[in-house]
Amino acid sequence: MNAAALAAAALVVADDVHAHYGQSHILHGVSLAIARGESVGLLGRNGMGKTTLIRTMLGLHRASRGIVRVGGRDVTHERADRIARLGIGYVPEGRGIFPNLSVRENLLMAARPPRDHGREAWTLDRVLRTFPRLAERIDNGGAALSGGEQQMLAIGRALMLNPDIVVLDEATEGLAPLVVAEIWRIVASIRASGIASLIVDRNYRAVLAHTDRCVVLQKGRVVLEGGSRELRDDETLASHLGV
Ligand SMILES: Nc1ncnc2c1ncn2[C@@H]1O[C@H](COP(=O)(O)OP(=O)(O)O)[C@@H](O)[C@H]1O
Numbered sequence: 242m243n244a245a246a247l248a249a250a251a252l253v254v255a256d257d258v259h260a261h262y263g264q265s266h267i268l269h270g271v272s273l274a275i276a277r278g279e280s281v282g283l284l285g286r287n288g289m290g291k292t293t294l295i296r297t298m299l300g301l302h303r304a305s306r307g308i309v310r311v312g313g314r315d316v317t318h319e320r321a322d323r324i325a326r327l328g329i330g331y332v333p334e335g336r337g338i339f340p341n342l343s344v345r346e347n348l349l350m351a352a353r354p355p356r357d358h359g360r361e362a363w364t365l366d367r368v369l370r371t372f373p374r375l376a377e378r379i380d381n382g383g384a385a386l387s388g389g390e391q392q393m394l395a396i397g398r399a400l401m402l403n404p405d406i407v408v409l410d411e412a413t414e415g416l417a418p419l420v421v422a423e424i425w426r427i428v429a430s431i432r433a434s435g436i437a438s439l440i441v442d443r444n445y446r447a448v449l450a451h452t453d454r455c456v457v458l459q460k461g462r463v464v465l466e467g468g469s470r471e472l473r474d475d476e477t478l479a480s481h482l483g484v
């Protein structure tokens with residue numbers, strides 16, 4: 242497929258996107274396309290613009306230049322809730338669950354019927370089977386959950402939307418190693434089920450292991466991209482990530 246055909250077929254596309262906070266110019270013309278079923282890692286040191294790019298693609302921050310497309314549709318000026326309904330399950334930094342609602346309420350309020358893509362639908366039952374810890378805590382309030390349980394609830398909520406893509410921004414941040422391993426196991430099963438993903442995580446080796454392709458941001462620009470397998474042997478990657 243040539244670049245134009247790929248962009249047209251892609252699920253989520255950022256095309257030459259710029260973003261500012263006030264006078265500070267944060268994203269300097271970032272282009273990124275994620276195809277159906279594709280798993281993409283977004284790498285870069287702290288403050289390089291990863292979260293800003295995600296928020297801009299999801300309509301939570303306005304691009305100051307460039308175009309965002311979801312499912313072939315120009316959503317650059319669309320409201321975030323409408324963009325989410327096009328099939329994007331977003332797990333933000335800091336999780337974004339509702340602390341005053343129970344686990345059940347958090348999950349049910351996110352539920353959307355599947356759009357027919359031939360995948361088994363995500364239901365409350367299926368989420369609880371995937372995250373047995375949440376089943377045990379089903380009537381607990383979000384605030385009563387451990388950090389790991391809150392993260393699982395945030396991922397469960399994203400799946401209840403029956404998304405075409407899940408976006409995970411630092412999903413393992415601050416969690417104990419056993420819980421982190423559990424999160425990566427879930428990421429692998431989401432990938433195997435054919436749902437696309439965009440993954441940001443400090444552990445770049447884990448990102449390389451769980452994605453098809455990675456894009457590296459430095460000061461709001463793409464400085465390196467390629468197949469995750471090839472990037473494992475790329476000597477410049479470590480210097481871009483400062484590791
Ligand atoms: N709400 C905000 N207001 C002003 N500057 C911000 C805001 N959020 C992020 N920034 C700045 O934008 C840059 C990119 O941040 P961010 O997208 O969060 O990076 P990353 O996710 O890669 O760590 C950083 O310099 C950060 O300080």
Ligand SMILES: [Mg+2]
Binds near residue numbers: 293
């Ligand atoms: Mg971030």
